[in-house]
Amino acid sequence: MQFSFTQHPLFKTITKHLLWVVAITIVLASCAPAQKLGYGKNGHEYFDHKLFENQFTGVLVIDAQTKDTLINHNAHKYFTPASNTKIATLATAISVLGKQTPALIYTVQNDSLYFKGTGDPSQLHPYYQDSTVTQFLSKQKNLVYCPENFQDNAYGPGWAWEDYDTYYSPERSPLPLYGNVAIIFLKDSLYIIPEYFKDSLYNGGERNRKPFQNRFNRNQMPGDSLEIPFITSTKNTQKLLTSLLDKNIEIGTFPKGDSQTLYSVPTDSLLKRLMHQSDNFIAEQLMQLSAGTLTDTLNFNIARKHALDVLFPEMPQEPRWVDGSGLSRYNLFTPASLVYLLDRLYAEIPQERLFHLFPTGGKVGTLKNYYAGNPRPYLHAKSGSLGNNYNLSGYLVTDSGRVLIFSFMNNHYRQPTQKLKTRMTIFFEAIRDNL
Template structure:
């Protein structure tokens, strides 16, 4: 086994939480690029901060006028969730005044790849997301464009990129049958226009929210967003969940504020504090150790029911990003979050043994040049051995 790993960095930590027993420990205190296993820290934050249902907007009413501001809720008319709670609520008011100046987070995270501006997995972060901050072109018997607001912004042509870098001009070969999802550039005027169109009303942008106590409207169950984030490793949902968490903690939408809160109040006992720069793991600036990820997973294990945990995490051989790997014989035995970037593959989560024990593990591979499939095969052999013999 050793020659295979000679030219890469490998970190492993496998732990039995009931017996407080470390089974495998190799470079477990060293920092690695975690990729999307960063979402485990985001999940833990949401589990500790967010209420049962998503706070979709904050508001204050006076007469037939309503003042509103976003919370970062990603579900409003999202291609998957299609939630319209906020719209139904707002349709009862004649005058809608929208404040977007509570957003203190950049559109892109530190270290995100600039050339991926048109990639489906890198929508912009924002205070009042709508349609998932993406243009979706569905192609079946006919073509459906969502939001239709952009129907005149699509050029029917083949181009190196799906969108102009600096403008919401999109390039799409309408003769191909593939459905396409492309992030759009978010600005205040666009948010107003999309909301105007969705409500069929004129929304007024304001500079500042009145100095009053705000009320909150709640939308879909929080677990529905958490489960989707974990299953398909949705970067946009991960980023917005941290923004949502900050909206729950204060009126300022600051991803850093949510991270700082959870690190200081719930993860102050981490032996190796992470470098944690975004919610999704898109950035290579993130640094976590295997021990830190196991520590967070242990807290989740001790604080949540096993049923909820196994429902939120992808199941090996069954769901999400693990559908084609780590399958059980009659039922899943592994529930975990994977993380992939170029030359990076990590997997952290829970393993159920045949004897009925639950192990917590983190396996981090960085800077390898072999095919990722070979990395996964070796990990799977170890997991199956633990499942069958521990």
């Protein structure tokens, strides 16, 4: 029996891939400049491909300089954004916060230092390990902690209850310490940070932590270390500070009158981790920081309202925006709204700084293993993933030097995400090579 390579499954796979590339390339090469992407400005025929038939897809691509729309498919319809929500958080924080992060608000009265948190997430954080606050407090004699400025919930609306003991879901709080997580690790013996929880380990069970207690399961230890969110409260913050400073901490009300601000890490260091590592905790605390900068109260809704009413009143479709991280499936953004935010950022921030804050395809952050350029990076974007949802929004630099702003959103699919990423890569590379 004579073997025919054309009948081999590999040949069919390669042919299918090449036809996809050729089809996009022909469309890009044959249309007028304003219509090069996807059969005119709508591009519906392109998305008739069977890959998209059982999911919901929306794409918007514009030219950063001319603002011409290059492709528009469902761009004004709402999608679950997942961590693309962090683009709105980034835009808010950049507009509201200064170069340094406010770490503590304090005043001195009657030989006592009254202090309240700002929401700064860097204090003793596993990554930053900043000790600005604790070093400052250690030099004071009488300390009074005032938590009344925090007027929010520890969890965002719609957060999954089952994530309470997972590293990506720490609680929100006014004065975070250690990133609001306990770290358990093996060295010569078993250790836990903060050491305050050393007597809070137990054996057995399927969860990393007891649901309503700061008791951590030592049996869930992996090979190196495990981060487990702990329950935050005024009482727990008081106990942690007392343990750290070896000082008595009283609870009180912040006095009226003048106050001073203590600053910690550069704000860009928070923004970079927000985007590169898609850090949910940093995202939530940045919104608390923004609210506290605008008012005397830490509350997500204050920062969101300021962003929508004052900073971005011309957003094409008002989003349903319920948290800073995108953990909640209640969030709803359109591709057009995300492109609007990205366009505002591009207009107001130097390109070098802006692209440095975003993950870069094939290089850094959550895109390190995807969308690599050859020979140079071409994609600077934020991904957003939840079960059955994958979105990517950001900036694409073409071989001709044009900067394009895009949002490519995929919701409610059942296929492997990797297959979707492969198709998206082909799409982005065709744009890069032909515009």
